[in-house]
Amino acid sequence: xxxxxxxxxxxxxxxxxxxxxxxxxxxxxxxxxxxxxxxxxxxxxxxxxxxxxxxxxxxxxxxxxxxxxxxxxxxxxxxxxxxxxxxxxxxxxxxxxxxxxxxxxxxxxxxxxxxxxxxxxxxxxxxxxxxxxxxxxxxxxxxxxxxxxxxxxxxxxxxxxxxxxxxxxxxxxxxxxxxxxxxxxxxxxxxxxxxxxxxxxxxxxxxxxxxxxxxxxxxxxxxxxxxxxxxxxxxxxxxxxxxxxxxxxxxxxxxxxxxxxxxxxxxxxxxxxxxxxxxxxxxxxxxxxxxxxxxxxxxxxxxxxxxxxxxxxxxxxxxxxxxxxxxxxxxxxxxxxxxxxxxxxxxxxxxxxxxxxxxxxxxx
Amino acid sequence: xxxxxxxxxxxxxxxxxxxxxxxxxxxxxxxxxxxxxxxxxxxxxxxxxxxxxxxxxxxxxxxxxxxxxxxxxxxxxxxxxxxxxxxxxxxxxxxxxxxxxxxxxxxxxxxxxxxxxxxxxxxxxxxxxxxxxxxxxxxx
Numbered sequence: 406x407x408x409x410x411x412x413x414x415x416x417x418x419x420x421x422x423x424x425x426x427x428x429x430x431x432x433x434x435x436x437x438x439x440x441x442x443x444x445x446x447x448x449x450x451x452x453x454x455x456x457x458x459x460x461x462x463x464x465x466x467x468x469x470x471x472x473x474x475x476x477x478x479x480x481x482x483x484x485x486x487x488x489x490x491x492x493x494x495x496x497x498x499x500x501x502x503x504x505x506x507x508x509x510x511x512x513x514x515x516x517x518x519x520x521x522x523x524x525x526x527x528x529x530x531x532x533x534x535x536x537x538x539x540x541x542x543x544x545x546x547x548x549x550x551x552x553x554x555x556x557x558x559x560x561x562x563x564x565x566x567x568x569x570x571x572x573x574x575x576x577x578x579x580x581x582x583x584x585x586x587x588x589x590x591x592x593x594x595x596x597x598x599x600x601x602x603x604x605x606x607x608x609x610x611x612x613x614x615x616x617x618x619x620x621x622x623x624x625x626x627x628x629x630x631x632x633x634x635x636x637x638x639x640x641x642x643x644x645x646x647x648x649x650x651x652x653x654x655x656x657x658x659x660x661x662x663x664x665x666x667x668x669x670x671x672x673x674x675x676x677x678x679x680x681x682x683x684x685x686x687x688x689x690x691x692x693x694x695x696x697x698x699x700x701x702x703x704x705x706x707x708x709x710x711x712x713x714x715x716x717x718x719x720x721x722x723x724x725x726x727x728x729x730x731x732x733x734x735x736x737x738x739x740x741x742x743x744x745x746x747x748x749x750x751x752x753x754x755x756x757x758x759x760x761x762x763x764x765x766x767x768x769x
Numbered sequence: 770x771x772x773x774x775x776x777x778x779x780x781x782x783x784x785x786x787x788x789x790x791x792x793x794x795x796x797x798x799x800x801x802x803x804x805x806x807x808x809x810x811x812x813x814x815x816x817x818x819x820x821x822x823x824x825x826x827x828x829x830x831x832x833x834x835x836x837x838x839x840x841x842x843x844x845x846x847x848x849x850x851x852x853x854x855x856x857x858x859x860x861x862x863x864x865x866x867x868x869x870x871x872x873x874x875x876x877x878x879x880x881x882x883x884x885x886x887x888x889x890x891x892x893x894x895x896x897x898x899x900x901x902x903x904x905x906x907x908x909x
Contacts, residue, residue, distance in 0.1 A: 647856035673855075674884050678876075740857030747857060 408596045410498055411586040414608075415469045418458055419583055425451045426514070426561070433554060437728060441759035445531075448521045455515055456615045457608055464604035467597035468498025474508040476501035493574055495591055500571065506564050513557045520550035528700055529758055530630040533622035540629050540703045629698030630756060639685050642677055648746040650716075651755030653702040657693035658710035661686060671715075701757050717742035729764070736767040794873040795865075799903060801875075805896035813897065821905025824890075824898055831891050839863075839889060839902075847909050864909035872903045 411419070425447040432444035462471045476484075480501035487493045493500065499507055526534030527543015538546075572579045582588055590596060633652070640649050652660065664686035668676040677685070694702040704721045707713040716722055726742070734742050745752035750761035799816065806813040825847065828838045835854040836842060843851035848864035862868040872878055878899075886894035894902075 645858070645860075646853055647858050671855075674888065676884075677880075737852070738857070740852070741855065744857040 406590040406596075407587045408497075408590045409466070409586045410468050410588050410597055411583060412466045412469070412600060413586065414457070414600075415461060415465060416583060416586050418454055418461070421450065422454055422514075425454065426557070430554070430558065433551075438725065438759050439762040439764070445525060445760070448518060448525075451514065452518050452522070452619070453612060453616060455511070455518060456612055458511065460604070460608040460611050461600075464601045464607055466600045469600075473499045474504045474511070476504045481505050488570065488574065491574055493571060495575060495577075497588065497591070497594055497597060503564075503567060503571070506560065506567060510557070510560050510564060513553055513560060517550060517553045517557060520546050520553060523547075524550050526627070527629070530627035530699055530756070531623070531758060533619040535627035535629075536622065536625035538628060540698045540700070629700075629702075632754065633692060635753075636684070636688055638681055639688060642681060642685065646673070646675065648744060649753060650745075651701070651753060652689045652692035653694050653697040653699055653755040654705055654716055655689075655694055655713050656707070656710040657690040657695055659713045660689040660693050662711055663714070664689065697755070699755060701755055715743060716745075733764060733766075736765070738765045738767050792865075792869065792873050794875075795871075795903070795907065798872060798875055798878060799900055802896040802900035802903070806900055809896060816897070816900040816904040818901070818905040818908045821901035821903070824902050825905060829890060832889050836889055839885070841889075847906055863906050865907045866909055871906060878903075 428447035429444050432440040461469045484501040522532055522534045523538055524543050524547035525532040527538035527540055568579050635649060643649050664682055668674055694706055705716060705719055739747040748762055748764045749757050750763060751758055825839045842854050842860060843863045848862050848867040850862055851860040853860060863871060865871050882894050882899055
């Protein structure tokens, strides 16, 4: 007789998780910054998936529930010994070692998601934790995020290896079971309990609360960045020749130095009436990088304020742009490395989020 | 009787509108430059769009190569947007037909002539040059 061991929601969860983790790993470990938008998106999806899995651990069918991932250490060791002998006993759901692995995977992944939201909030001033975390704290937690991500890759590899070994020893297509959900009922076994009443209602409720709560938190003011009104004279006078750089990009001393030498402004005469200069200089220095805890303010911060320009000479700036060929910078729509706004759609707001990057390619 | 005199007068006024491009501030600015040009040279009879065009298009060997003419940044076609040759910043069209706000603020006009004449032409522009230049771009 055929029985269902993994119900459709559990299977969907499993394969969506695989796809999301693969996306996060590829974008996090291998690809460049603009790809981080998919990392964030897959991370949000993982958050939702884990909320669902939490409900299913209580309300799902028998083999999706907690007891299956909480084997005694003795049972795990006994099972591994049996595997070494080549004779593992057949398990309807997770075998003891597999169950322990699921627990390890879910806990590690929960840690990754949580630390990911911390890093996103602290470093990029985005997401539900942007209101709470400083840049430095977010950056420190990002190290943990990466450590856990490495651990997860190792665990995932062990998980797949375990599945392959058991499939071979038991002559049972375990991967196919995660697709069809079906297994043969072995002699002496009873059919598993189905999911509990109200499982979908509770899952919907938890997901709505979780996602809704996250959205509300994401709308709180971020700790490191705030919207800033750009005064008309700055937009008009400075923005006439180049993008109106956000004041958070340079320290106050650098802005003061720049605005006091406008008659020789990178080789150009950009002098303004004294009153206009004073008003612009006052606004720039009052909103200089010292007043921000944003990504750009932190990354462009220099111990020596007068060495802070040009911004494209900054070590971190150079590292982040090292893979961008000169031809991209030289093309008509960009012209120069100082034209941040040509690629960063939110440069004028001082945000520089990965999602706003769009590198133009002029037609030949 | 009065009507017979008024109609031709009105027609003349209407015909003059496109030529002056119709902005009182720009007209006042041009009148100001005309007075200065007359003062500098009694033989001054009026601004010339053709001379203005020459200023716009002439390339200056002494200037930095990327900014050796007005049209280096403002574009060959002044009715289209230009681009700062150094920073890539888009510059609104210079031609009044495409950008009616051009040459309507004396402060702005003087600021840009002050900076760009020295940088591109290598000298401060005379009232005659300024008037010719505006006349050319007002005709475009």
